[in-house]
Amino acid sequence: MDMNAPFFKFGLFGDDVSLIVAFIIGIGFGFFLERAGFGSARKLCAQFYFTDLAVFKVMFTAIITAMVGLFWLSWAGLVDLSLVFVSPTYLIPQTVGGLILGAGFVIGGYCPGTSCVAAATGKLDGFVYLGGIIVGIFVFGEVFPLLSGFYESTAMGQVTIPQYFGIPYGLVVFLVVLMAIGGFAGGSWVEKKFAAKAKEAQS
């Protein structure tokens, strides 16, 4: 079978058209984020108080949908998986950055993508948050010369979990799906418990 996807990597269209594609894909992205209610900081942060685990549910449903879809499309020879860009791993900076980002998430109430959706639906705190992001990036840019050593540390290249642990790709896919479904089931139970607790506290 003749592979010709990812279409852009096979030269089916150029850089300028790719910007239009970006816009269209972005529309889908923002649309479903808002559908899920992620334009609301309260809904987002309820995740971290266990009262509404929509963040976990939406994120992991999206992950397993795309992961399983890509796996089978590649297996069927319709997409060249090796041409899909995997962000290179810089283990320690990514972990530290993630911790910082998590803190910023619960303090600020959004993440960059959801803050755009919040601003688009009129949330003033979303606008303020966007301003903060820009300042934060600027600060990073300015101190970058001091950080660049740390920033480039523990570089491991484009490595996936199957590659690193030597586990077959399909098996990892299955384990992630299991974990997600288990998480969803457990999550519903947790939500009920904490919602009951909150009701108790109020009454």
Added chain:
Amino acid sequence: MGREEICRKGEGGTIMKFSLSSLTLNQKLAIVVGVLGFLAVFAGSPYRGFTSKIDSQELASIVEKEIDHISPEELAGWIIAGNVDYRLVDLRKEKDFAEYHIPTAENILLPTLGDGQLERGEKIILYSEGGIHSAQAWFLLKANGYKGVYILRGGLEEWKDKVLFPRLADNASPQEVAAFEKSKLVSQFFGGTPQIGGTAVAATPTMALPKLEAPSGTQPKISGPKKKKEGC
């Protein structure tokens, strides 16, 4: 609908307790993705590599018509004009590349051709010392879905012959003399030395190859196409 009918439907329903319709949407979704995930365990690697259909007749006709060839003079013209819409690939060893290479060329060795430096939609011109390695590389790239692959006809040998050290024979016709004027300018652009007179062809190996400063640097061009940001 009378009460009787509803009761009868109810009975049928209790027997078929696990009928599909009794599952919630969430449960159905979970089952679908669970099955797909489970099957993935037995599917093997999703990295299929590129399986190509090699149409031997098509390839043969391309070879015969020399569609994918580019003459040294043509390439020289592009370089002088400052075109940036192609990637010029030198397949020789690094040592040879460092000694002399055609301006705007990049040194990529055969084994690393498929590593991702070259994009499938780009115009790629291959050259080696003669024509053997470039022909092999041409085939490799074509078989891997690269569309715009071309060979510099005659390789570096013909580049030296036609561009760097063009020769005007003793018994040249007036048209040839006139054409030679252009070749002289091209040759000088690339730092070569035009040859006038004589019939010996074997002089080329002893010619001093030009130093690599003359036409504008290769650096900006190489950093251009490669730096395609795909991060987030």
Added chain:
Amino acid sequence: MAASEKAVVLDEVRAQSKARAAREAQPYWNPYVAGLGLGLVLLAAFVVMGRGLGASGAFSSLVAATVQTVVPAHAASNSFYAEYLGDGTKSPLKDWLVFEVLGAIAGGFISGILAGRVKKGVEKGPRISVGGRFGFAFVGGIIMGFGAKLARGCTSGQALTGGALLGLGSWAFMLAVFGGAYALAYFIRRQWT
């Protein structure tokens, strides 16, 4: 139809159109369905572009472009900005992520309009003031911006995209995000609960 029946029908129609006009905020979608939609969008990005989604990169391009406009020499000498400015042949704003984020704003707006959820407001818990919320939002944004650059991505790019592609660093990042957020949640609970 009898006159009375007609009147009933007309009343119904009038009530329905009134509700539609008022565009009362509709409930959010089932998270799994929304996630499925999001996953399909991500999959489309993989298949069409060979890359995933992102958000923080667009803001980096914006910052780099701004710095370049205001103090070009400084931007050129800083390797972080230089990465987003490219080789000078085209504007840093002509970037895939910038257009994607613009699309996300449009998509969020469209969904909000259709669901009657576009309204000026401030998202906050009952125990904090609007000013306090703004303060937290700004500080949180700064922290988030810094962290996103250090991690080379945010939840859309690293967690969603990298997660689906089973990237090692992306999964480490994802766990760290949840860890960092949960660790701090107790101390910030005044803002949300």
